[in-house]
Amino acid sequence: MVRFQDVSLRYGAGPEILDRVSLDLAPGSFHFVIGASGAGKSSLLKMMYLAQRPTSGRISLFGRDVSSLSRHDAALLRRRIGVVFQDFRLLDHLSTLDNVALPLKVSGQRSEEIRKDVVELLTWVGLADHLDAKPATLSGGQQQRVAIARAVVSRPSLLLADEPTGNVDNRIAERLLYLFEELNKRGTTIVVATHNEALISRFRYPVIRLVRGEVRLEHAETLIRTSDMPGYEASGSTTSGGASRLRGSPESAG
Amino acid sequence: MLLRKSVVPLNRDSTGRFLPWLVAVMVYLAALALVSAMAMSKIVTRWDHGLSGQITVQLPVSESELSDAEVDARRESVIRLLLQSPGVLSANHMGAEETAALLEPWLGQSSGLSELPLPELIAVEIDQVAPPDTASLTARVEEIVPGATIDDHQRWLGNLLSLARSIEIVAALVVLLVGLSAVIMVVFVTRMGLAVHYQIVELLHLIGAQDGYIAREFQIHSLKLGFFGGLVGVTLAAVTIIGISQLLGRAGTALLPELTLAPIEWAILSLLPFAAALVAMVTARFTVLRTLARIP
Numbered sequence: 001m002v003r004f005q006d007v008s009l010r011y012g013a014g015p016e017i018l019d020r021v022s023l024d025l026a027p028g029s030f031h032f033v034i035g036a037s038g039a040g041k042s043s044l045l046k047m048m049y050l051a052q053r054p055t056s057g058r059i060s061l062f063g064r065d066v067s068s069l070s071r072h073d074a075a076l077l078r079r080r081i082g083v084v085f086q087d088f089r090l091l092d093h094l095s096t097l098d099n100v101a102l103p104l105k106v107s108g109q110r111s112e113e114i115r116k117d118v119v120e121l122l123t124w125v126g127l128a129d130h131l132d133a134k135p136a137t138l139s140g141g142q143q144q145r146v147a148i149a150r151a152v153v154s155r156p157s158l159l160l161a162d163e164p165t166g167n168v169d170n171r172i173a174e175r176l177l178y179l180f181e182e183l184n185k186r187g188t189t190i191v192v193a194t195h196n197e198a199l200i201s202r203f204r205y206p207v208i209r210l211v212r213g214e215v216r217l218e219h220a221e222t223l224i225r226t227s228d229m230p231g232y233e234a235s236g237s238t239t240s241g242g243a244s245r246l247r248g249s250p251e252s253a254g
Numbered sequence: 255m256l257l258r259k260s261v262v263p264l265n266r267d268s269t270g271r272f273l274p275w276l277v278a279v280m281v282y283l284a285a286l287a288l289v290s291a292m293a294m295s296k297i298v299t300r301w302d303h304g305l306s307g308q309i310t311v312q313l314p315v316s317e318s319e320l321s322d323a324e325v326d327a328r329r330e331s332v333i334r335l336l337l338q339s340p341g342v343l344s345a346n347h348m349g350a351e352e353t354a355a356l357l358e359p360w361l362g363q364s365s366g367l368s369e370l371p372l373p374e375l376i377a378v379e380i381d382q383v384a385p386p387d388t389a390s391l392t393a394r395v396e397e398i399v400p401g402a403t404i405d406d407h408q409r410w411l412g413n414l415l416s417l418a419r420s421i422e423i424v425a426a427l428v429v430l431l432v433g434l435s436a437v438i439m440v441v442f443v444t445r446m447g448l449a450v451h452y453q454i455v456e457l458l459h460l461i462g463a464q465d466g467y468i469a470r471e472f473q474i475h476s477l478k479l480g481f482f483g484g485l486v487g488v489t490l491a492a493v494t495i496i497g498i499s500q501l502l503g504r505a506g507t508a509l510l511p512e513l514t515l516a517p518i519e520w521a522i523l524s525l526l527p528f529a530a531a532l533v534a535m536v537t538a539r540f541t542v543l544r545t546l547a548r549i550p
Contacts, residue, residue: 051460053550071465071547079462089457093263102261106463150461 001027001158001189002048007057009043017043019213020057025191027157030184032200033193035210041193042086044210045162048191049083050074062157079107082151082188084161088143090135090150096122097131100149107154121149125179141172148176152183159183161192165199173199261458262451262468264475269446273476276439277483277534278490280432281526285491287432288526291425292519298418305407309388311336311345311376314401329374331398336378339394341386343379433533440480440537444472448545459549469542473535480534484527491523 002025009018017040025031033041046052047059050066059066061077069077082103090099097118104114122128125145135143144164151159161180165173173196181203184190194200200207207218264270313329320328329347336345348356353372380386388406395402448455458468499513515523 049460051456051550075459075462075464077462078460083460089453091261091454091457093266094261102458103461105261106458106461106467154462 001025001029001062002191003058003060004047005058005060007047007054007059009040009047009052009054016213018054018210021213021215023208023215025189027189028184028187030181030190030203030205031192032203032205032207033191033210034195034197034200034207037195039210040213041195041210042162044208045083045160045191045193048158049081049160050078079103079154080157082154082156082159084144084147084151084159084164086163086166088135088147090143090146092135095132095134096127096138096146099135099146100153102150103154118149118153121153122146125149141168144168144172144176148179152188156188158189159191161190163194164192165194165196170196170199174202177203260471260475262447262454262471262475264447264451264472267447267450269450270443270475270479273439273443273479273534274483274486277436277480277530278486280436281484281487281530282491282494284429284432285488285523285526286494287425287428288522289491289495289513289515289519291422292515292522293513294418294421298414301414302411305411307380307382309378309380309404309406311378311395312403312405313374313376313399314403315371315373325374328399329376332395332402333376335394335398336376336391339386339391341381341384343381345376345378348375348377436480436530436533437537440476440534441541443479444476444538444541445545447472447475448542455546456549459546465543465546468546469539472542473539476538477531477535481527481531484530487530488523488526491526492520 002023004021004023006020006022007018008016008020010016021044033044035041043052047054048061050061053067062080064073064077066074066077091102094102097115100122101111101114101118104117105111119128119131122131125148127142127145127149130138130142135146138146148161148164151161159180164176168176177192177199180190180192192200209216209218311332313332333345333347336342350372353375356375357372388404392402392404395404455468495513495515502513
């Protein structure tokens with residue numbers, strides 16, 4: 001589903017953000033990406049949703065090498081990826097309904113066909129009463145649900161969420177992760193980047209920890225013991241310097 | 255209604271607000287340049303048609319005092335000579351009144367005209383297929399009347415033609431420069447729009463919008479602005495042209511050209527808003543596509 005081979009990234013002449021990262025996320029898997037602020041979580045996700053090209057290395061999505069994609073094909077590939085942005089990125093001048101319908105409209109679906117799906121989805125996330133509301137009139141939690149609805153409305157195979165728990169309180173954040181779990185059970189591959197280690201320790205999903213540009217694989221349940229230890233460094237199951245190889249763990253699939 | 259409005263709210267910001275007015279000014283200038291070129295070429299055609307096929311023999315006022323009878327005899331022999339020359343179809347003496355009428359636009363209706371020593375003019379119609387040799391004709395006329403000249407209007411017409419050509423070139427240049435400025439303006443406005451709405455553009459890109467989809471948002475907006483501006487500009491130009499042509503009509507002098515446009519010329523002018531819209535649309539599209547190409 002998502003495969004990185006020796007992927008390195010640096011911005012301009014700056015330091016290496018990611019250093020020869022290799023990972024392989026199986027279809028239907030659920031992974032958390034954690035790491036200190038500036039560790040490269042967002043950059044890793046950006047490369048997954050094709051907003052950033054690596055400085056070196058190979059990225060393939062859905063079995064296709066993304067560096068060889070035409071702009072047209074890259075756009076088609078992006079439609080199979082749902083992204084929940086950290087700052088939601090809702091369009092202020094559009095209603096809830098229109099914001100969520102945007103990916104469908106962009107992919108050329110007709111307004112009449114879109115409406116039913118969108119209303120159904122907004123009902124599912126509990127926003128049936130806010131179809132015509134503008135983002136500014138919604139609470140943070142409601143805005144986030146609009147952002148999630150927009151990310152999943154086109155039934156993406158891969159859902160990426162960048163710090164979705166950052167702007168909301170813990171209770172909403174936890175409900176959000178249960179929502180992702182629900183989507184994962186329906187077959188969506190999910191990657192969630194977060195710095196909230198306490199929260200994800202309640203979920204039994206593999207964790208990609210970014211430390212100084214390298215990735216280490218851990219299991220979430222180990223975090224309960226280790227996350228509050230100062231100077232903690234990975235005690236994860238797979239650690240091999242700049243070229244760790246991760247696989248989606250079987251228990252998270254399906 | 256669901257998603258009927260544009261995704262990029264370009265008409266809510268001020269980036270393109272001045273564009274129609276600039277386009278209006280430019281279309282106005284282009285329209286006037288085109289009209290002057292068209293008027294000029296019409297004048298040239300009229301003069302060309304009126305003058306080719308004609309030459310004028312001019313007999314100077316004699317320095318030595320000649321009696322009226324001698325003057326008449328001199329003129330008659332010139333006319334005879336002309337009529338015998340090959341290529342000459344007719345030769346008619348223009349009387350004092352006719353000559354005065356010719357001068358009227360320049361000198362006005364003055365009673366003193368008849369007292370002026372005006373040269374005698376003979377209007378000669380020539381065969382355009384086989385015209386007479388003006389040089390030898392002049393030499394033979396000069397044997398009878400020293401100082402006589404033959405004007406085949408070519409020098410004068412040639413000057414007029416090159417003036418007309420220059421005006422046409424200047425008009426074409428004005429239209430070209432106006433078009434170029436319009437392109438630069440639209441590029442500038444579109445880039446501003448892209449900068450103001452970069453977040454939206456990037457989001458559309460990330461959720462899988464093709465470049466053409468994003469470009470369409472901008473090009474439709476630009477098309478509307480260009481068309482509106484063009485309409486205003488061409489309307490103002492039409493008012494100006496009608497105003498000037500009425501002033502010219504009132505002045506009523508043969509020296510000034512007429513400025514009434516034929517239907518085809520009005521049609522050309524009415525195409526200007528469409529041209530402006532097209533230029534605006536295509537420019538906006540390419541500007542957006544070029545900018546998007548920099549986003550990975």
